[in-house]
Amino acid sequence: MVLVMCFASEATDARKISYSGGGTLMVKSDSSAKSVYYHYSPSYKFSVGIEAQKDIFRETKGSYLRFNYLLNRKNTDTSQRNLYFLSGVSTENFNDLFYGVEGDWETREFFSGFGYTKTVAASRNISHSYVQIGIAPYVGDYGDFHTWLLLKAKRNSLTEEWQTYPMLKFFKGNVLVEIGYGNQGDWDLHGMYRF
Amino acid sequence: MVCTGFSDYLEKNMNKYFGYVIALLASPIISADQHQMDHSMHKNHAHTGHIHQQAVNGAELDVNKEKFDQFVEDLSFAKVAVISVQGMVCDFCARGIDKTFKKDSSVLKVDVDLNKGKVLVAYKTDQVIDFDDVKHKIQSNGQNATDIQIVSL
Numbered sequence: 287m288v289l290v291m292c293f294a295s296e297a298t299d300a301r302k303i304s305y306s307g308g309g310t311l312m313v314k315s316d317s318s319a320k321s322v323y324y325h326y327s328p329s330y331k332f333s334v335g336i337e338a339q340k341d342i343f344r345e346t347k348g349s350y351l352r353f354n355y356l357l358n359r360k361n362t363d364t365s366q367r368n369l370y371f372l373s374g375v376s377t378e379n380f381n382d383l384f385y386g387v388e389g390d391w392e393t394r395e396f397f398s399g400f401g402y403t404k405t406v407a408a409s410r411n412i413s414h415s416y417v418q419i420g421i422a423p424y425v426g427d428y429g430d431f432h433t434w435l436l437l438k439a440k441r442n443s444l445t446e447e448w449q450t451y452p453m454l455k456f457f458k459g460n461v462l463v464e465i466g467y468g469n470q471g472d473w474d475l476h477g478m479y480r481f
Numbered sequence: 482m483v484c485t486g487f488s489d490y491l492e493k494n495m496n497k498y499f500g501y502v503i504a505l506l507a508s509p510i511i512s513a514d515q516h517q518m519d520h521s522m523h524k525n526h527a528h529t530g531h532i533h534q535q536a537v538n539g540a541e542l543d544v545n546k547e548k549f550d551q552f553v554e555d556l557s558f559a560k561v562a563v564i565s566v567q568g569m570v571c572d573f574c575a576r577g578i579d580k581t582f583k584k585d586s587s588v589l590k591v592d593v594d595l596n597k598g599k600v601l602v603a604y605k606t607d608q609v610i611d612f613d614d615v616k617h618k619i620q621s622n623g624q625n626a627t628d629i630q631i632v633s634l
Contacts, residue, residue, distance in 0.1 A: 305577025306621035330577075330623035361568025361625045363598055392570050394595065428593040432572055457573050480576055 301462075301478065302354035302370050302388070303333040309481040317472040318342055318414065318442060323352065331356045337374060343444055344410050348382070350374035357387075367391045372403065382407040386414075395422050397434060416440035420455065431458045438466060438474070542630055544601070545594050552592050552601050556634055559589055562610050564600040565628040566619055569593070575600075577622035585618075600626075606633070 304310045304327040312323045319342055325335025335352040351374060358369040369389045376382035386403030397420035404413040420436035434455035441448045453466035453474065460481070466474030542549070544563050553561060569575050575593045582591045582602050590603040600619070604610055612629050619626040 301573070303623075305581060305623065308577055308580070330621055356623070359568070359623060361623075363567055364570070366568040366570050366574070366624075394570055425596070426572065428572055428575060428595050430572070457571075460576060462573060480573070 316474040349377045413443040558606045561632045562602045563630040568624040
């Protein structure tokens with residue numbers, strides 16, 4: 287479990303809201319940041335939480351109060367589509383904040399998602415974007431070990447370069463892990479536990 | 482003469498006595514087999530027979546039969562709600578539904594059929610199943626319940 291907790295994601299970040307009364311612990315480590323994030327969902331429409339983050343680009347450490355809101359969801363017999371608003375404000379400086387949107391569309395076999403966040407701070411403003419597609423190599427039943435093969439492309443406003451790399455996503459029960467390895471030699475590791 | 486008569490008597494009744502002895506020795510085995518057969522028939526009747534493949538309103542149950550049989554295997558005197566759910570596309574998404582129903586003290590067991598988009602919930606037999614309450618529980622996980630079928634065991 288401890289090992290699993292050493293990972294989290296922008297794609298697991300796509301699960302920014304849990305079921306009503308549910309909590310989620312996420313851990314993330316990639317080229318832009320390392321963070322530990324816990325959120326609680328009083329309703330399936332929004333979550334509140336706190337994230338301890340080390341921002342590698344800005345070379346800062348701090349905590350953010352987080353608020354995420356489900357703007358739109360479309361459920362069908364075979365798919366689900368989501369659009370989220372996400373935000374956070376520093377506990378030390380209310381002028382240090384970020385906001386953005388994330389969206390995803392998922393069936394049992396296919397996944398696609400995107401995200402855009404902008405960080406506004408006195409020291410430096412940065413935006414991050416990503417798109418992601420995925421396919422399940424097999425369709426497991428409830429309780430099985432599930433696997434996804436993903437391709438992710440991400441960009442930030444500092445480097446202004448798109449970086450594309452494959453990722454693997456695994457989940458079983460309440461635990462989800464994602465592992466990616468970029469062509470610049472950096473790992474994209476994400477993990478999540480849902481309470 | 483006497484010897485011949487006794488010999489005939491033995492020959493005539495040998496098969497009958499032999500049959501009694503065999504029957505006596507074999508009786509525990511026959512009983513065990515019979516018991517097993519009865520139990521098997523009971524299981525078949527209770528869990529895979531036509532009665533329990535129908536909802537209480539007589540409609541054909543839209544569920545994976547194997548999964549349903551497995552679900553009700555250790556249940557008796559219960560009501561099973563087969564709930565059709567939209568948006569339940571992954572195991573991780575369905576976890577909340579599982580947890581929400583398990584908080585209800587009248588719920589005995591919960592399982593999910595992702596392939597068919599169904600949630601199976603076993604209730605105590607005296608529980609009145611309210612579809613609005615079911616819909617609310619599913620909605621609290623962010624999905625939509627569109628139909629419910631109820632089976633009495």
